[in-house]
Each structure stands twice: as structure tokens, then as C-alpha cells.
Amino acid sequence: MSHSTENTFRQFDQGKANVYAQVRRDYQPSVYETIVNQHTSTGGQLDTLIDVGCGPGMVLRTLAPNFNHAIGLDASEGMIAAARSANFVTGSSEPVRFEVGTAEELTRDLPHVVQDASVDLITVANAAHWFDMPKFWQSAARVLKPGGSVAVWTSGEIRVHPSVPNAAAIEAAMYRLEEHYLTPYRHAGNKLVRNGYVDLPLPWTLTPPVNEFDESTFLRRVWDPKEEFFTGQREVDLDTFEKMMGTGSAVVRWREAHPHDVGTERDVVKMQRREIERLLHEGGVKKGEERVRGAVQGVVLVVKKRA
Template sequence: MSHTIPAPTLPLTEKTFSSYNKEQGSAYFKVRPDYHPTLYQFVVDQHTSTGGQFDTLVDVGCGPGLAARALGPRFASVIGLDPSEGMIETARSLGGVTSTSDPIRFERSSAEELGGVKDSSVDLITAANAAHWFDMEGFWPAAARVLKPGGTVALWTSGDIHAHPSMPNSAAIQATFETYQATHLEPYYVPGNRLTRATYRTLPLPWTLSQPVEEFEESSFVRKDWEADEPFFVGESQLSMDIFELAISSGSAQVRWHQAHPDLVGTERDLVKILRGEVERLLHEAGVEKGKEFVRGAVLGAVLIFKKKL
């Protein structure tokens, strides 16, 4: 007889993605592009610049496992952690292997607990577009506990949506994005959304907490801001309107708007449909033919690197 082991009860600071089931996790994966190899290489270069090793990687808030799978072949052991049962089920179904050909472990845990990770056992901790959902007062002590001396924490965010300057009518389209956010999504923003919009400039750091985590060195902190023409994601920077609509719909504030207005989802009164229509109108105004509309995005994100003292 088989027995189902109940999922652990976790303290959650994020209420949208953490409640996703496997179907929602799979849908999220389909519209979220992976990060560009140059971003991963930047993280690896920063890790090795101070003698970082490649024994164990822990990807926190791993979602469907993008970063864990991308960096996995460099590390002998890889663990992906996420509080969402649906995200973990999706990550497990997609798989991934380490440098020793062992499967990546995907487990359900909060960032504040880092459950199942041994003390002083981890070389690199990553959090890809996830740290804004953590309780940093809990995460930083947990990270200090599991990291080896000299280990690295790499956090990154893609920030807000921007129209690339090369896009037809880009200034007007950018103004439309900003109006859309300020007028319609503002009531659905939570503190995590505001952290991403500020590209983690207001993220609580180990030395800014009410009880500083002294294991991390402020002097070794590195921040890299991405420019408009630096690739942050893989794939085409030019999105079809259908993909643009799906991507916008996957944002947490937009998900909360949809949850609050289920009768409007997919109708002409859906905020995403309205935004798409306005962008298409501005493209037509600039001479783009009907049926050839596109959005070229500029990602002005950031990567933050922290080192644990030797």
C-alpha cells in the first residue's frame, strides 16, 4: 500500500506563486525565458574570483528550475528549493543533471529555512528573480549557516518592463507601460514588486539588517547593473504580441488583478488586452503594418554578489 507523505507546513512571505499547482507551474515555465549565458558566466566568474569551489550549489526560490539546470553541469551536487509544491513538481518533471551526472534534487522549502541543507556545505547560493519574496531577516542568517567559508550568494532581478529605444514609437510605448503600472497595477503591488522595480537597491542586505549578519563582508559586495543592449534573457528580444500578452499575464501583480476580476479575464476589458491594444495602436501610428506588431524589451536588471568571510 502506498502512502502519501504530507507536504511540510512552511512560513510563506509570498502568497501568489507559492500557491501554484503543477499546471500553473508548467504554464509559468512556458512563458518565462531562461537567463542568458553571459549572466550565468558573470556569476561563475565572481564566484571563482575569490577561490569559490564547485562542489554544491543551492538555488533558492528555484521555481521551475531554470538556474539550477543551467548551472547544474558545473557542480557535483545541486539542490533546488521552492515553497511552491506546484513549482517543485514542475522542476522535477523537467529534470536536470550535475557534473557527476547525478540528478538535481528539487525539494520544497522556504528561503528562511533552507531545509535539508547541511551547515557549512554549500559553495554557491543563487536566487533568480526570487529574493524579493524572501524574508531577508531570516534568509541571511540561514545563508550564512549553510555556506562554506568563502562561499558566494548571487541574487538577481530583471527589474521592470521597458521598451527598447530602438522600438518604433518607443517613448510613447514606454509611457504607456508606466501609466499601466501606476494606474492599474499599483493597488496589486506588494513589497516584493517594489523591490524588483527598484532593481534591489532597497533590498535588505546582511549589514543593513536590524541584527547584521557579520559573516558577510560589505567590502567584497559587487553589484552589476545591466544596460539596455546587454542580454539578460536568452531567445529573441523581439516578442510577438501573443507572447508579450502571455508574459505580462504571468507577472504576480497581474495575476492578483486577474484573481480579483475573474469575470474579466480574457475579455476585451482584461487589463492585458487593453495594454496590448494600446501598444499595437502606437506601433501602427509609427508605421508598423497590422499583423507585424512586436515588442522589443530592454531589461535593466541587476546582479548582486555577496561573499562569506573565510
């Protein structure tokens, strides 16, 4: 699958980045524990962490206290501005550093920030599908210490939790609406997410391969939709549902192409909401009590640089 450059979130200003941070969920402790345990059990150290595609810094809020030094990189100046305003710190009480930078170059354009072969762990949360992965793996091999790790994860396709009344009908209706309206606004990266990173290029699947990484220690851990991949995976009202769905890249691109429909009954998310309301009522939910709960099949990949 070809690489598709991400320009939607890259163009966010700080205001949009703050809204994104408010409605996006953090990941369950089990996600972070899986990453740190796999990294340390295979000899990884906890000195320097880089989170790539860090957005407003959510991952570093949780992971940075495990490390002495932590850096967040994102191609969006708006995302970095939002992250800097959060004032996260590391386990050594050092402020987390946030810089505008790309996955393909990592810190080559920021030599004052970190040196080659000095990073213990690189994390990438719901962003690798926008990277030029051959270039990313080459850069990761350059900046990681021997025995360092790369942890990449995605939440996959959002499903309707079976506990929601009329869940099967709601999921089918959302699928139809998304296929009809959003298909032209999905990039190759969106497809990688929907299939759980099955086709995400890995160092040993490239031509030529990036031989610094060890396939024998590769970990792929899947969270079943019945497990919770995000914190706060509870029922939400439909106002919150609209805000959350509005942060999806395909929805953002649809809205950019249909500015006069945004917020009206012709808005793609508003149409989803109305259909969900109708089907909840059909399932016995009273007006004013409409709530939904999502489920995802999360996937974590951990790749190790040879010691």
C-alpha cells in the first residue's frame, strides 16, 4: 500500500488542537504497560523517550514519568503549541520538550535536541499510517540505542458496543453512511487503520529491509473489541458523540469540501446522529436518553533494534 501524506491535522491551529485534545480518549494502562514491559524485558532502558506524531501530548502525559528525558515531535505547529501549554514533566522532573518535526527525519533537523544512538524508546500512537514507513524505520534505526524499541499502535475501526440497544442496526447504518459519504475522503492511511495495521510496512518487509531490527523479538498484541483499549470507554451522549466523530480525518476533509453543510442537518456527522437517534428509539430508548458506546480492536506492535 502506498504512503499518503497527512495534511489534515498538520494544518490544525492551536484552537483545533485543543478541541482535539478535549474529546480524544487516552489509552488504557494495559496499553502502556504492554509497551514498557516488552521494552524493558528485552533489555531496553528508561532514559530517553521520543513520541512521534505526538499531537497535543496525551501519550507523554502518561509515559514521560517513566523516563528521565522525553521529547514530543509533531509536524503540526498547532498541535505542538497545545502540547507545550500542558506543562508535562518526566520522572526526573524535567519538562517534556515539544518540537515541530517529522517522522521521516526524526531529529536530523533538530541536532540540538537529541543525538544519534541516544534514544531508548520511540512511540507512535495512531499516527504511523501517515508516515513514509521506509524512511521512518531508517531514521528510527539511526536515533535508537542498540537494544532500543519502537512501539506503534492504532485503535482500529470504531464499532458499536453490543450493549447499545439495537447495536447491530446502528452499526450497519453508520457503515452505510460512511461508505456513501466518506469513502472519497479516506486516504491509504485510513485503510491501514481499519485493518488493524496488518499491512503496515515493518523493517523486514521492506525492499531493501532495514536490518538493524530484530524480527525474532517482534510483538503484536491485539485488544479484542470486548476489552477496553481507551480510558473512559463509557456511554456518551450524542452531543459528545458528534464532537468525537468530528475529529476523524475523513470527516475533517469532508467538512472542508462541504463548508456550507457543516453543523446543518446535511452535515455527515449530523446525519449519523439522526440515524442513531431513530434506531435507539426503535430499540426502546426514550427521547432525551440517547447514548452510545463504542468498541475498538486495538493493536500494539513493538519492534526491537538489535543490541
